Amino acid sequence: MTKLLGVLGDPIAHSLSPLIHNHWIREHGLDATYEAMQVKTGDFQNALSALSQRDAVGFNVTLPHKLSAFEACSDVSDAAKAIGAVNTLTLQPDRSWHGHNTDASGFLEALSIQGIEILPETKTIVIGAGGAARAIVYALSSIDNLPLILNRTEGKARKLSIDLTGGESVYGSIDKVYGLAAAADVVINTVSLGYEGKALNLPTVSNGRFIDISYGAAAAQQIEIAANSGWQTYDGLPMLVGQAAHSFERWFEIAPKTEDILNRCRSLVETLA
Numbered sequence: 001m002t003k004l005l006g007v008l009g010d011p012i013a014h015s016l017s018p019l020i021h022n023h024w025i026r027e028h029g030l031d032a033t034y035e036a037m038q039v040k041t042g043d044f045q046n047a048l049s050a051l052s053q054r055d056a057v058g059f060n061v062t063l064p065h066k067l068s069a070f071e072a073c074s075d076v077s078d079a080a081k082a083i084g085a086v087n088t089l090t091l092q093p094d095r096s097w098h099g100h101n102t103d104a105s106g107f108l109e110a111l112s113i114q115g116i117e118i119l120p121e122t123k124t125i126v127i128g129a130g131g132a133a134r135a136i137v138y139a140l141s142s143i144d145n146l147p148l149i150l151n152r153t154e155g156k157a158r159k160l161s162i163d164l165t166g167g168e169s170v171y172g173s174i175d176k177v178y179g180l181a182a183a184a185d186v187v188i189n190t191v192s193l194g195y196e197g198k199a200l201n202l203p204t205v206s207n208g209r210f211i212d213i214s215y216g217a218a219a220a221q222q223i224e225i226a227a228n229s230g231w232q233t234y235d236g237l238p239m240l241v242g243q244a245a246h247s248f249e250r251w252f253e254i255a256p257k258t259e260d261i262l263n264r265c266r267s268l269v270e271t272l273a
């Protein structure tokens with residue numbers, strides 16, 4: 001019987017996850033299919049109950065359900081617990097859900113794919129304090145790097161620092177990005193202002209890496225500003241593929257290759273731009 005997998009979210013039509021996972025499913029000759037499933041906010045619990053009765057392996061969860069997914073699990077990994085969100089559900093033999101978060105390890109995978117080395121002494125800035133920022137701060141703290149966290153709502157940056165770094169990470173207002181970014185080696189932007197047609201202004205540098213975890217149209221303006229200001233720029237496609245690879249590995253115990261599918265995703269995103 002063909003095993004069911006998929007991604008639950010809203011909106012979901014433009015998700016690249018089916019392309020990525022079905023590529024690996026084919027590559028490894030697995031009898032499985034991965035589908036995009038649109039699930040409205042209020043329908044998540046019902047959808048999950050119905051899916052638990054199917055011949056399913058597991059599901060990815062994206063906006064707006066990462067918190068609901070966390071609450072729906074009977075058991076969650078340490079990463080999901082620390083981050084407070086689940087992006088990978090695995091159906092257990094008793095039909096309950098195990099929750100994990102592969103955004104953090106996917107981010108580290110993306111660093112490795114792109115040859116970006118972050119050491120404990122590397123000066124990093126994380127912009128934002130939402131779910132994505134929590135995953136990235138968790139990832140950085142796992143490699144003993146303490147980022148400066150800058151967010152519009154300072155209280156959320158403070159809470160993130162306390163929750164994930166025991167208060168050791170310095171935090172502040174997003175208004176300080178322009179003044180502080182020049183002293184950083186790596187700036188990681190998790191705030192997607194692109195959807196609002198806005199972008200953060202950045203100082204001109206001769207050296208420095210700017211990673212925006214969005215991709216395509218959502219990241220284009222921000223990445224252009226960074227590149228024009230001398231930053232070496234990176235988008236979020238490698239993190240997307242990295243988190244997918246770690247979900248796939250959890251479900252099938254196979255570590256899939258990322259290079260071919262990353263290239264395919266990139267051509268597709270460039271075609272759509």
Ligand code: ATR
Binds near residue numbers: 132153196
């Ligand atoms: P994600 O999972 O993508 O991180 P999220 O949890 O909703 O999404 O977090 C969104 C982040 O974008 C937050 O850091 C938010 O700042 P606040 O904590 O102040 O809300 C930030 N954000 C969203 N819109 C913004 C805007 N117009 N200007 C600055 N920051 C913004």
